[in-house]
Amino acid sequence: MYEKLFYFILILFIFYTLIPFLYSRVLGMGVFKNNRKSNNIAFTFDDGPHPVYTAEVLDVLRDHHIKAAFFVLGSSAEKYPELILRIHNEGHLIGIHNYVHHSNWIMAPWKIRKDLDRSAAIIEGITGKKPHYYRPPWGLLNIFDFFILKDYKIILWSLMAGDWRSRGGSERVRNVLLTKVKQGDIILLHDSGDTLGADEEAPQNTISALKDVLKEVSLRGYTCVRIDELFYSQHQNNNIKLQ
Numbered sequence: 333m334y335e336k337l338f339y340f341i342l343i344l345f346i347f348y349t350l351i352p353f354l355y356s357r358v359l360g361m362g363v364f365k366n367n368r369k370s371n372n373i374a375f376t377f378d379d380g381p382h383p384v385y386t387a388e389v390l391d392v393l394r395d396h397h398i399k400a401a402f403f404v405l406g407s408s409a410e411k412y413p414e415l416i417l418r419i420h421n422e423g424h425l426i427g428i429h430n431y432v433h434h435s436n437w438i439m440a441p442w443k444i445r446k447d448l449d450r451s452a453a454i455i456e457g458i459t460g461k462k463p464h465y466y467r468p469p470w471g472l473l474n475i476f477d478f479f480i481l482k483d484y485k486i487i488l489w490s491l492m493a494g495d496w497r498s499r500g501g502s503e504r505v506r507n508v509l510l511t512k513v514k515q516g517d518i519i520l521l522h523d524s525g526d527t528l529g530a531d532e533e534a535p536q537n538t539i540s541a542l543k544d545v546l547k548e549v550s551l552r553g554y555t556c557v558r559i560d561e562l563f564y565s566q567h568q569n570n571n572i573k574l575q
């Protein structure tokens with residue numbers, strides 16, 4: 333009896349979590365994670381807005397005339413509306429990263445949908461613009477996300493630097509990014525260290541590394557664009573309408 337129950341739960345778990353993981357993270361299906369046909373790259377920042385680090389990231393981006401994307405938590409957007417407005421006013425894209433930083437593997441599909449709509453309403457209430465881009469925490473999707481989140485474009489990444497950890501300092505972040513960056517990359521970084529498994533002070537390294545990385549990628553001939561531009565350049569021949 334218990335053995336049957338165990339196998340039943342195991343099959344449900346595989347269906348809910350591991351199949352979507354293979355589909356999206358390994359095969360890149362149903363998600364956008366790079367555009368290798370483009371010579372552009374796109375920077376993205378997760379887990380904010382943060383009262384200190386988000387403003388510092390924005391300063392660096394402004395100094396380098398670069399537009400990026402911020403995947404924000406609805407609960408933090410509610411707390412720091414002035415940062416959401418600044419991100420928007422400075423020309424960056426705002427996407428959703430759930431209302432709180434919980435994994436879609438442990439949440440029910442309807443709860444995820446409800447939290448997304450709540451976060452979208454908060455952001456739209458501040459900026460006047462409804463977000464259309466979504467990145468699930470840790471990039472983990474469940475099987476239902478592909479069906480009930482169809483009005484959001486799901487964005488993953490092709491390059492990350494483990495910048496949620498302080499170990500190795502800004503030098504490690506800089507080295508990883510500059511060694512691995514390729515054309516069409518979507519680069520994942522963090523403007524908050526307040527989430528589970530992250531080091532609180534880690535974004536200091538990200539910000540310090542970012543200053544050098546932005547200079548160097550420009551010298552290598554890459555143009556930094558927002559993910560919607562990177563997406564558009566991949567799909568413009570297919571007449572896919574951007575939101």
Ligand SMILES: [Zn+2]
Nearest residue numbers: 378379469470
């Ligand atoms: Zn996150």
